Amino acid sequence: MDSQDPVLVTEPRPGILLMTLNRPRVRNAIDRPLAEAMDAALTRLDADPALTVGILTGAGGHFCSGMDLKAFPAEGVPVVADRGLAGLTRARRRTPLIAAVEGAAVAGGFELALACDLVTAADTAFFALPEVARGLIAAEGGAIRLPGRLPYHVAMEMLLTASTLPATDAARYGLVNHLTGEGLALEAAFALAERVQAHSRDAVHITKQIVQDTRGLDDPAAYTVQDPLSTPVFTTAGAVEGARAFTEKRPPAWHR
Structure with missing residues (x-):
């Protein structure tokens, strides 16, 4: 990725807005510029009457590694106003959003996926909330949403031990709508988006x-x-x- 490349790439398709987190060298970790770009794109998604559904994915084979810890001491948690991490985790967004997950969706990255309405994932992807291992809290929806999406004891093991959940297990528990082969999560997300888009x-x-x-x-x-x-x-x-x-x-x- 060139230093001049946008940190978020948006591609409007008929009825669909594809948003790609574009910091692959740091597994698409969220810093302040990326958070603000995400917030703007999500606001556009809700405001444009031609858009029915959004897709969120990551560049370079990973979804998102969460908050950029190198930027954290100077920037703090990259929340935007009262809308949460990257303008998503605490927001009341109108338009359905699909997470297309390859590779890592961990910490705040997993919280972004939990804030989406639908999830597709490659069978090589994985999820984790390792905040306790870093002296932090999964405070952007992880500790709140996860126990309602997984069996309670599975969720608590992830939250309290920082353990990893393979996408294959996530699909078995119903956390992932469609499990795909590696590299195919985005294709599945588009197919799902088209099904949503077919309706009013x-x-x-x-x-x-x-x-x-x-x-x-x-x-x-x-x-x-x-x-x-x-x-x-x-x-x-x-x-x-x-x-x-x-x-x-x-x-x-x-x-x-």
Whole structure:
């Protein structure tokens, strides 16, 4: 990587924004410039009505090694405003995001993947939260999200011993949606993105918002939050088109 290369490469495709962490010499470790570039790209993803889904991956055979520890003494944790690490881990992002993982997804890199909605991974990839070994805490979602994504004792072993979880085991536990051969995680992510993209953008985005906003609530409270979001959807042109397409046995023609 040349020193002039962008730390984040963004490639818009029809309906999809591909974001590639581009610091391969340090396994795509997150410093302040990369965090700010990520935040800007994610904001663009939510703001552009032509984009239905985003894909996050890493250059050079690895996803992300987490926070750049060399930059940490001077820069601190590379959070952006109240949106968390790289503008993602604490944010309420509207657009579904897929992590395409090759190689290492560790520390903050794993926390980025946990903040995504879907995960594809090569069978040679691995995940870890080694913060305790560095005198740190997995404070950008690792300690909060992981026990809900894995069996409790498996998650606690990772958090308390800094042990590594192979992607093959992560897939077996349901943490990875699609397991691929080495070098094929991005291809699988695009296939998954196209499946998401085939549906109504508004319905997809609001479904994600309902999941985010009702997490941890009991049923009555969850319906109270959900209904103001979901009810208007049933009167939209998209809902009418979806019903007509089903009746006429044809693909829907969504208005993006």
